[in-house]
Amino acid sequence: MNTCRRVVTRRLRVQRCLPYAIHLLVASTIAPAAMAQTSTQPASSSTAPTPPSSSKQAVTLSEVMVTANRRREPEREVPMHVDTVQAATLQQLGAKNLNDYVSYQPGVFFASAGGTGQGELVMRGVSTGNQTSPTVSLYIDDVPVGGSTVYAAAATFVFDPALLDLDHIEFLYGPQGTLYGAGSMGGLVKYVTVKPDLSGFSGNVGGDVSNTNRGGISYSEHASVNLPLVKDKASLRASVVDQHTTGVYQAVGETPAGGADRAHTKGARIQLEVDPIDKLTLNVTAMAQKAMADGLSMGDFNLQGQPISGGPYNRALNHREPFTQTLQLYSFHAGYDFDWVTVDWISSYQKFVNHSVQDYPDSFLGLLNEIGPLFGVFQPLSSLYVDSQYTVHKSSQEIRFTSRKNETFDWLFGMWLNREDVWEQYVLEGANAPPPGVTPLIAQAVNARFTEFAGYGDLTWHINPTLDLTVGARASGNSQHLSNVEEGPFAGSPGGFREHVNDQDVTKIVTLSWRPTDKDNYYLRASTGYRPGGLQAPLQSTLLVPNPTATNTFGSDNLESYELGYKGSYLDRHLNVGVSGYDIEWHHMQLYTYTLGNTIIQNAGDARIKGLEMQASYAKGPWQLGASGSYTDAFTNNGAPQLGIQPNAPLPYSARWAGTVNGKYNFTIVGTAAYVGATMRGSSHRNAGFDGDVSDPNFKLPGFMFLDFNAGVNLRNGTNIDFYVRNAFNRQVPIGTLNDEAVNFLASVGGPMLVQMSTPRTIGVAFNVPF
Numbered sequence: 001m002n003t004c005r006r007v008v009t010r011r012l013r014v015q016r017c018l019p020y021a022i023h024l025l026v027a028s029t030i031a032p033a034a035m036a037q038t039s040t041q042p043a044s045s046s047t048a049p050t051p052p053s054s055s056k057q058a059v060t061l062s063e064v065m066v067t068a069n070r071r072r073e074p075e076r077e078v079p080m081h082v083d084t085v086q087a088a089t090l091q092q093l094g095a096k097n098l099n100d101y102v103s104y105q106p107g108v109f110f111a112s113a114g115g116t117g118q119g120e121l122v123m124r125g126v127s128t129g130n131q132t133s134p135t136v137s138l139y140i141d142d143v144p145v146g147g148s149t150v151y152a153a154a155a156t157f158v159f160d161p162a163l164l165d166l167d168h169i170e171f172l173y174g175p176q177g178t179l180y181g182a183g184s185m186g187g188l189v190k191y192v193t194v195k196p197d198l199s200g201f202s203g204n205v206g207g208d209v210s211n212t213n214r215g216g217i218s219y220s221e222h223a224s225v226n227l228p229l230v231k232d233k234a235s236l237r238a239s240v241v242d243q244h245t246t247g248v249y250q251a252v253g254e255t256p257a258g259g260a261d262r263a264h265t266k267g268a269r270i271q272l273e274v275d276p277i278d279k280l281t282l283n284v285t286a287m288a289q290k291a292m293a294d295g296l297s298m299g300d301f302n303l304q305g306q307p308i309s310g311g312p313y314n315r316a317l318n319h320r321e322p323f324t325q326t327l328q329l330y331s332f333h334a335g336y337d338f339d340w341v342t343v344d345w346i347s348s349y350q351k352f353v354n355h356s357v358q359d360y361p362d363s364f365l366g367l368l369n370e371i372g373p374l375f376g377v378f379q380p381l382s383s384l385y386v387d388s389q390y391t392v393h394k395s396s397q398e399i400r401f402t403s404r405k406n407e408t409f410d411w412l413f414g415m416w417l418n419r420e421d422v423w424e425q426y427v428l429e430g431a432n433a434p435p436p437g438v439t440p441l442i443a444q445a446v447n448a449r450f451t452e453f454a455g456y457g458d459l460t461w462h463i464n465p466t467l468d469l470t471v472g473a474r475a476s477g478n479s480q481h482l483s484n485v486e487e488g489p490f491a492g493s494p495g496g497f498r499e500h501v502n503d504q505d506v507t508k509i510v511t512l513s514w515r516p517t518d519k520d521n522y523y524l525r526a527s528t529g530y531r532p533g534g535l536q537a538p539l540q541s542t543l544l545v546p547n548p549t550a551t552n553t554f555g556s557d558n559l560e561s562y563e564l565g566y567k568g569s570y571l572d573r574h575l576n577v578g579v580s581g582y583d584i585e586w587h588h589m590q591l592y593t594y595t596l597g598n599t600i601i602q603n604a605g606d607a608r609i610k611g612l613e614m615q616a617s618y619a620k621g622p623w624q625l626g627a628s629g630s631y632t633d634a635f636t637n638n639g640a641p642q643l644g645i646q647p648n649a650p651l652p653y654s655a656r657w658a659g660t661v662n663g664k665y666n667f668t669i670v671g672t673a674a675y676v677g678a679t680m681r682g683s684s685h686r687n688a689g690f691d692g693d694v695s696d697p698n699f700k701l702p703g704f705m706f707l708d709f710n711a712g713v714n715l716r717n718g719t720n721i722d723f724y725v726r727n728a729f730n731r732q733v734p735i736g737t738l739n740d741e742a743v744n745f746l747a748s749v750g751g752p753m754l755v756q757m758s759t760p761r762t763i764g765v766a767f768n769v770p771f
Helices: 013-027 087-092 098-102 362-375 741-748
Strands: 082-086 108-115 118-123 136-140 166-173 187-193 202-212 217-230 234-245 250-253 263-277 280-293 299-301 314-317 323-337 341-359 381-403 409-432 438-464 467-487 495-514 520-531 557-570 575-587 590-595 598-603 607-620 623-636 657-669 672-683 704-714 720-726 734-737 753-757 762-770
Touching: 082 087, 087 166, 087 720, 087 762, 098 108, 098 118, 108 734, 108 753, 118 136, 362 381
Parallel strands: 136 187, 250 314, 299 314
Antiparallel strands: 082 166, 108 118, 166 187, 202 217, 202 762, 217 234, 234 263, 263 280, 280 323, 299 753, 323 341, 341 381, 381 409, 409 438, 438 467, 467 495, 495 520, 520 557, 557 575, 575 607, 590 598, 607 623, 623 657, 657 672, 672 704, 704 720, 720 762, 734 753
């Protein structure tokens, strides 16, 4: 029997195989950057209320600088949809994790897989629900963070940064494969940090205290200090953060606990910048962050959308489910200006560790105890759970050459090398009844290596002062190694295997940008993206019959995107608008599927995504108003009949409509600048899977609308004090599911579907004191 001899890369690897084995044996699946300061943001990123901010109020559309194209340039000149959000605004709005950060971004969704650090990012509807590997890349400055492949469970575990010395976040919509490589088919999220200041001493301290219905008190503290070591030559910047978030879910059953999902995140970051001569800059950075959660932020539901454990925030547990995510990141950046070209060398190393525990429901614990003797397990178990740890060691080297802006041609080219080593330890075991002791059922060790090398570049021709044409390409190759060893009574075939494969891909980009005036920019963009293929177990047979269609490799999937957009400014720059329409063709989608007890990845079917994104902001006198929205029509073309996925089936996590509107009024009280504001954000219904999928049933997520309020003051010494209310009407709405194929299968045969609910009403105050 070879039912478990495979490589499955999600957190619940054994759960994909065991439920089918059991089944077969017994019976013989808004505002973009809406929160950024309105006066500092372009039309596409200025839709959330913000407190008065003294230094950046006068910044206009043309002066908003972003690094989306690996150059520092005005946002209005970038020929694609880019949004930014200021870190100070996130803090003032009470945003504490990645789910909060993207909740104001129409067209962006965080599909939670249990809470902080667990889930996947979706942009422009590029998602199959249960992802094999990410379709959205995450960067800190110029360094990609986290695993890139299916073996690192990279679509389940995403780095979830606290606001640790963060300046702003950039959201890059659409495929970014030419400049950023694999895994950015839907877009890219870039965290841009505060750089050391060589001119003088400065710093700040701050914190946040809030109360959440059903939970209790959350609090955080942060501090940063900038120390010039040699004036105008060297400076050291250090930051720390400590964040405690209350839990709102109730564990019931064998291990009852209130606030079972409470979390604690702490981190530190140090940057040293040295400018020994005018044209040379050296930057060394070291950062570490550790996030710890007591359990999953999930409740038990059936497929009809009803809670089944006593309430929507209740989770029945036999075994607690702690989770820990740790990132250590070290980087070196050297830049030299040769006048005609700038050379940047970026070298980095990171260690990214995710350790999780997942409890099995009672129904399958009972089945296991019944059939255990058939596998040589005679000791009854009181609990059944998976304990897994994914450790990613990742190093990257990049050298980039960027020309100066010229009248006729600009160019950029670079070389990239990335190596990832993944070690996974995975155990399915149960606690003995009566205790003490545990019984191991499956123990699995996986090692995977992914080595990627690429050359990339683009060339911009300034046809005339108002018309630019850019062409670019990236040629990538990768080498992959995979080894697996497993043992235990439920191991399909004790032993292991080793495999190796090489692959290559090319991505391309063409853009045409027309700026008839300094207030208008029309652009046309065609670009491509891809995810690498990979290896899986050499499947030769199943429980019942040979499986001739299963292979030990799966291919890359890719897409082409066509985008037409406009960015404009009116009424003496008081009114900023942006609109972009796109059409995406997605080929050879990577999908998980079962084949008589085995889990494999196949390239099955194509999809089409058509959408429209709109942004507008108006700021004059004391008023700042904004609105943004997205329309997404994402569906399969030919479906995947062998999986039960029909043509024209909606893609998971693609809301047809989403939007944000906001308003802010600035005034003065007792000589102090103050403001009041409100934001409304909403979405139409979504699907967590595909209708008709034979192994991954769909869960219907309803539409929602949340109302937030803000008020604050900016004292003369620069101190900000901000009050916020999130989800003011305390709406309790399912907003996501634990996006794992095994859990969904359990739900289809009687086990619970794990569902994330909206965070209840939260009232808080945040402050920041500069010095």
